[in-house]
Amino acid sequence: xxxxxILKKARAAWPALQSANTELKNAALCAMADQxxxxxxxxxxxxxxxxxxxxxxxxxxxxxxxxxxxxRIAGMADGIREVAALSDPVGAVISRVERPNGLVIExxxxxxxVIAIIYExxxxxxxxxxxxxxxAGSACVLRGGKEAFRSADAIVRALQKxxxxxxxxxxxxxxxQDTTRQSANDLMTAMGLVDLLIPRGGAGLIRAVTENAxxxxxxxxxxxxxxxxxxxxxxxxxxxxxxxxxTSRPSVCNAEEVLLVHGAVADAFLPKxxxxxVDGRAAKGLTPVELRLDARAARIIDGTxxxxxxxxxxxxxxxxxxxxxxxxxxxxxxxxxxxTGHSEAVISEDPAVLDAFARSVDSAAVYLNCSTxxxxxxxxxxxxxxxxxxxxxxxxGPMGLEELTTxxxxxxxxxxxx
Numbered sequence: 001x002x003x004x005x006i007l008k009k010a011r012a013a014w015p016a017l018q019s020a021n022t023e024l025k026n027a028a029l030c031a032m033a034d035q036x037x038x039x040x041x042x043x044x045x046x047x048x049x050x051x052x053x054x055x056x057x058x059x060x061x062x063x064x065x066x067x068x069x070x071x072r073i074a075g076m077a078d079g080i081r082e083v084a085a086l087s088d089p090v091g092a093v094i095s096r097v098e099r100p101n102g103l104v105i106e107x108x109x110x111x112x113x114v115i116a117i118i119y120e121x122x123x124x125x126x127x128x129x130x131x132x133x134x135x136a137g138s139a140c141v142l143r144g145g146k147e148a149f150r151s152a153d154a155i156v157r158a159l160q161k162x163x164x165x166x167x168x169x170x171x172x173x174x175x176x177q178d179t180t181r182q183s184a185n186d187l188m189t190a191m192g193l194v195d196l197l198i199p200r201g202g203a204g205l206i207r208a209v210t211e212n213a214x215x216x217x218x219x220x221x222x223x224x225x226x227x228x229x230x231x232x233x234x235x236x237x238x239x240x241x242x243x244x245x246x247t248s249r250p251s252v253c254n255a256e257e258v259l260l261v262h263g264a265v266a267d268a269f270l271p272k273x274x275x276x277x278v279d280g281r282a283a284k285g286l287t288p289v290e291l292r293l294d295a296r297a298a299r300i301i302d303g304t305x306x307x308x309x310x311x312x313x314x315x316x317x318x319x320x321x322x323x324x325x326x327x328x329x330x331x332x333x334x335x336x337x338x339x340t341g342h343s344e345a346v347i348s349e350d351p352a353v354l355d356a357f358a359r360s361v362d363s364a365a366v367y368l369n370c371s372t373x374x375x376x377x378x379x380x381x382x383x384x385x386x387x388x389x390x391x392x393x394x395x396x397g398p399m400g401l402e403e404l405t406t407x408x409x410x411x412x413x414x415x416x417x418x
Contacts, residue, residue: 001177002178002186003143003176003177003178003182003183003186003187003190004186004190004193006141006174006176006177007114007116007141007186007187007190007193007194008193009171009174010114010139010140010141010171010172010174010193011113011114011139011193012171013139013169013171013172014113014114014138014139014172016168016169016172017111017134017137017138017139017168017172018111018137020137020168022088024166024167024168025084025088025134025135025137026084026135027166028134028162028163028166028168029080029081029083029084029131029134029135029162030080030081030084030162031161031162031163031165031166032080032127032130032131032134032158032159032162032163033077033078033080033081033084033162034077034162035158035159035161035162035165036073036076036077036080036127036155036158036159037073037074037077038158038161039154039157039158039161040070040073042154042157042158043068043073043151043154043155043158044068044069044070044073045154046150046151046153046154047066047067047068047123047150047151047154049150050066050123050147050148050149050150050151051063051066051067053147054066054121054147057147058121058147059317061250061251061316061317061318062121062251062316064249064251065121065122065251065252066121066122066123066147066148066151068123068124068151072124075124076124076127076128076155077127079124079127079128079131079378079384080127080131080384082378082384083131083132083135083384083401084131084135086135086382086400086401087401088135088401089109089135089136089401089402089405090109090110090111090136090137090405091108091109091110092108092109093106093107093108093109094107094108094109094407095107101416102413102414102416103411103412103413103416104411104412104413105409105410105411105412106409106410106411106412107407107408107409108407108408108409108410109402109405109406109407110137110405110406110407110408111136111137111138111405111406112136112137112138112195112196112404112405112406113138113139113195113196114138114139114140114141114193114194114195114196115129115133115136115138115139115140115141115194115195115196115197115198115386115404116140116141116142116143116187116190116194116196116197116198116215117129117140117141117142117143117197117198117199117200117386117387118143118184118187118197118198118199118200118201118205118209119142119143119144119145119199119200119201120144120145120147120148120200120201120202120205121144121145121147121148122148123144123148123151123152123155125144125200126142126144126151126152126155126156126159126175127155127159128377128384128385128386129142129198129200129386130142130156130159130173131384132384132385132386132399132400132401132404133173133386133404134172134173135401136401136404136405137405138195138196138404139171139172139173139174140172140173140174141174141175141176141187141194142156142173142174142175142176143175143176143179143183143184143187144175144176144179145179145201146179149179152175153175156173156174156175159173160173184208184209185212187215188209188212188213188214188215188217189212189213189214189215190215191214191215194215194216195215195216196215196216196217196218196404197209197213197215197216197217197218198217198218198220198386198387198399199217199219199220199387200220200386200387202222202314203222203314206219206220206222218387218389218391218394218395218399218403219389219390219391220386220387220388220389220390220399222253222314222340222342223252223253223254223255223257223314223340223342223343223375223388224257224258224312224313224314224338224339224340224342225245225253225254225255225256225257225258225339225342225343225344225345225372226256226257226258226259226260226331226334226335226338226339226344226345227241227242227245227256227258227259227260227344227345227346227347227372228259228260228261228262228325228328228331228332228335228344228345228346228347228348228357229242229259229260229261229262229265229269229347230262230328230331230346230347230348230350230353231262231264231265231348231350232348232349232350232353233262233265233269233347233348233349234347234349234369235265235268235269235272237347237369238269238347239272239273239276241345241347241369241370241371242256242259242273242276242277243276243277244371244373245345245371245372245373246277246289246318246320247277247281247286247287247289247318248371248373249373250315250316250317250318251316251317252316252373253314253342253375253388254342254343254372254373254374254375254376254388255316255372255373256320256345256371256372257313257314257315257319257320257321258311258320258321258322258323258338259273259320259321259322259323260322260323260324260325260331260334260335261273261297261322261323261324261325262324262325262326262327262328262331263296263324263325263326266296266297266300266324267300270297270300270301270322271300271301273291273301273322274291274301274302274303277289277291277320278291278303287318288318289318289319289320290303290304290318290319290320291303291304291320291322292304292305292306292307292310292319292320292321292322293305293306293322294306294311294321294322294323294324296323296324297322297323297324300324303322306321306322306323311323311334311338312338314340328346328348328353328356328357329356331346332356332357332360332361335361335363336361336362339361339362339363340390341362341363341364341390342363342364342365342375342388342390343363343364343365343366343367343372343375343388344357344361344363344365344366344367344372345366345367345368345369345370345371345372346361346366346367346368346369347369348368348369354368354369363390364388364389364390364396364397365397375388375397375398376398377398377399377400380397380398380400382398382399382400382401384400385398385399385400386399386400386403386404387399389403
């Protein structure tokens with residue numbers, strides 16, 4: 001089946017979801033979660049084939065993004081159930097105005113229609129995206145990467161069984177079968193069939209979609225996330241936050257890629273950093289972090305000299321660019337010049353520094369004394385997320401149910417004419 005055929009089927013199925021009430025949508029989501037568990041063996045078998053095919057072709061960190069386990073599948077099912085427990089945004093009245101002439105004007109939240117998602121090698125995105133789109137009242141067409149195709153296909157088949165179990169069309173959730181660039185182009189140019197296109201992946205994918213899409217799209221950005229350690233930082237807290245932000249899961253977009261340290265504490269702090277992220281991890285049999293050091297940092301600790309692009313790179317690996325700055329203002333200026341607008345953190349006990357950072361850093365999420373790893377739909381109470389938007393129009397940050405809807409005006413009168 002061609003990509004256009006799939007989109008046409010999604011468009012034809014959508015009216016069934018438009019007429020579905022909240023109870024039916026929630027029943028469908030719970031059935032979808034149940035089917036993920038029921039089909040776990042099939043999903044794991046498909047994932048094993050994807051992993052075997054990918055070994056030697058992608059890094060170990062990226063293999064971890066691709067890998068599914070019984071625990072991860074259970075987490076995917078739990079994420080769907082959490083979406084079911086959230087309030088239904090469709091039909092909510094955002095604002096209500098009564099005009100002097102008696103007209104009552106209500107701005108009402110409505111579904112998008114058909115949402116298409118282009119994503120790469122994270123199979124869990126398949127169920128997250130489908131669940132959010134369904135609860136937000138939209139059909140969902142998924143186009144995953146070739147590395148995860150078998151896994152995504154098995155997941156979608158399970159989700160479709162859940163839809164059919166409650167009497168909804170399976171075509172409300174579909175996977176594009178073509179993993180070549182042509183299918184991506186088809187989604188980007190399917191005017192009248194795609195109401196919203198969301199790219200979720202690396203810089204190349206995001207750029208290709210934003211430059212070539214003729215349908216409405218939301219830019220989910222790459223994550224060159226910064227942590228700044230201020231002169232007034234609690235250094236023990238800073239080490240804990242940095243280790244979490246860099247090493248808990250380095251292959252995700254909210255992982256730290258750049259560390260900035262105030263020059264007044266760099267001599268004391270950087271040796272502690274190396275002891276924690278490099279020597280300490282190696283002693284425990286863990287992957288040490290490669291520190292890419294600017295000239296000032298390199299005079300204090302050993303590491304790899306930073307290259308021209310190291311402060312503008314989303315490594316998605318155990319690599320951290322480290323720089324020394326002379327003030328919080330200089331750190332904020334560095335972030336403004338190099339950030340992708342995703343997530344930034346400051347570690348400081350100085351209220352003036354925290355306030356300046358919160359006001360001046362222009363990113364989707366700004367953290368004061370906590371890890372960037374919290375930029376996540378689940379952690380923000382959204383159940384799960386469609387992606388992290390780094391643009392400023394319509395949606396910004398983790399995209400949950402409300403960000404997947406639009407609105408229309410419903411105007412009530414009793415014979416008024418203009």
